Amino acid sequence: MDNEIAVQEKAHELVKEGVFSSIQNFKEIYDIGKMFASSTLVPQAYQGKPMDCTIAVDMANRMGVSPMMVMQNLYVVKGKPSWSGQACMSLINGSGKFNHIHHVYTGERNTDTRGCYVEAVRIEDGETVRGVEVTMEMAKAEGWTSNKKWQSMPELMLAYRASAYFARVHIPNALMGVSVEGEAEDITKSDRIETTDPFAQQPVINEETLKEAEEIFE
Numbered sequence: 001m002d003n004e005i006a007v008q009e010k011a012h013e014l015v016k017e018g019v020f021s022s023i024q025n026f027k028e029i030y031d032i033g034k035m036f037a038s039s040t041l042v043p044q045a046y047q048g049k050p051m052d053c054t055i056a057v058d059m060a061n062r063m064g065v066s067p068m069m070v071m072q073n074l075y076v077v078k079g080k081p082s083w084s085g086q087a088c089m090s091l092i093n094g095s096g097k098f099n100h101i102h103h104v105y106t107g108e109r110n111t112d113t114r115g116c117y118v119e120a121v122r123i124e125d126g127e128t129v130r131g132v133e134v135t136m137e138m139a140k141a142e143g144w145t146s147n148k149k150w151q152s153m154p155e156l157m158l159a160y161r162a163s164a165y166f167a168r169v170h171i172p173n174a175l176m177g178v179s180v181e182g183e184a185e186d187i188t189k190s191d192r193i194e195t196t197d198p199f200a201q202q203p204v205i206n207e208e209t210l211k212e213a214e215e216i217f218e
Contacts, residue, residue, distance in 0.1 A: 030054050036067060044114035046071050059176060065094055076180065085160030085181045088167040092118070095171045099123055104161045112137040116158035131166030134158055 023147035033054030036042050046053050053067075054073065057121075060067040073087035083091070092101055105112030107198050115135035122129050136154060150157050164180040 003110050030058060032057055036071075041067065043071050045075060063091075063094070063176065065176065077181075081178050083175060083178055083180045084163075085157075085164055085199075088160070088163035088180060089118075091174045092120070092163065092167055092171060095174050097123055098129070099169060101164060105155070105158070106133065107135065109155075113157065114138065114154065116155075116162040122164075129170060131162060131169065134161045134165065 034050040036053040037050040090107040101120040106115040118131040
């Protein structure tokens with residue numbers, strides 16, 4: 001536990017200094033990525049992929065969240081990283097910009113009028129902020145219901161999508177430019193496509209790579 005805390009503190013220190021400000025900083029955070037990649041506790045998509053873990057650690061520290069939270073909720077679909085829908089509520093809560101964040105359901109259950117939106121109180125000025133309302137009528141019009149989860153658990157999917165829209169509009173910086181699940185197309189976890197890790201067969205940065213990096217920094 002003490003070792004894990006020390007690693008986290010070191011990662012925070014590197015982020016403050018600038019992970020890519022020197023080759024030494026990059027090597028050190030890459031070593032942290034290798035540690036996560038060697039663990040069986042991280043999601044399978046990250047196991048044995050030190051560079052993916054390194055990027056996840058960097059993102060986590062910039063966002064002020066746990067690397068495990070990033071790894072469990074960030075995945076790659078058709079070459080593009082995406083946040084899972086359920087991660088958005090955590091990002092909204094973690095942004096520190098809102099209080100009393102909650103989902104509000106509208107319309108009647110099991111009908112196209114059923115909808116959901118996120119409502120919260122902005123801390124800065126005390127104003128109540130209401131996100132985009134997502135309805136089953138909208139879901140059908142956009143073709144989202146081709147995903148069977150919209151048929152088996154519509155209430156949950158409405159909440160996820162409402163959270164995603166609220167996050168995109170009100171805390172875009174927290175998403176770090178990464179899209180949210182379903183923005184481009186509705187998907188399920190089984191559709192996730194894993195990326196090929198260029199370092200998978202070469203877990204240690206070789207001298208040639210280090211030399212090229214040093215030349216860039218110079």
